[in-house]
Amino acid sequence: AQSVTQLGSHVSVSEGALVLLRCNYSSSVPPYLFWYVQYPNQGLQLLLKYTSAATLVKGINGFEAEFKKSETSFHLTKPSAHMSDAAEYFCAVSLNNNDMRFGAGTRLTVKP
């Protein structure tokens, strides 16, 4: 069965600093990988997804993620944090089997 582990339940950065949110996956076959963002009391919004077309995936709001098979990682980055990026971020994995597994989430705080 597939699973994801998000390293760090809480990440704090200064405005303008690099954002790095870590996600490692476990899967016996090449997976589909996703990052979602959730603002307080709202649903999840898709940031980006990896479906094997390209290892570097660009998403909305300036975020991108790189699929590294050798490291089984799919870390999310943004070069310069903005106050509006403060939210909870979820990594998820799916094997095209209608079974998506989510990480526990990472709460991003952006300090002025």
Added chain:
Amino acid sequence: DGGITQSPKYLFRKEGQNVTLSCEQNLNHDAMYWYRQDPGQGLRLIYYSQIVNDFQKGDIAEGYSVSREKKESFPLTVTSAQKNPTAFYLCASSPWLAAVDTDTQYFGPGTRLTVL
């Protein structure tokens, strides 16, 4: 505008009562899902449905029931058998049977259920 709607946004229930959470989508998606979200635990799958009149249990189905009589609708009933129902409930849908984008799930805004 295509999307997923959930109602109500906030719901309060007395112990021993059943409540039904609504989920409607106009994306023409085949599959629909219900998740429960608790602080620090991510999302856990309650039920999912790939086609009309068919649904499957997820990881935490006990104390919940669903129906899928129409493609657009997938209501969730939280029964009195659910021991700790206070949580944030999220509905999602995905194309599933389409040729592309089958695995991507799109989420509604959620319903926050509080048991008094």
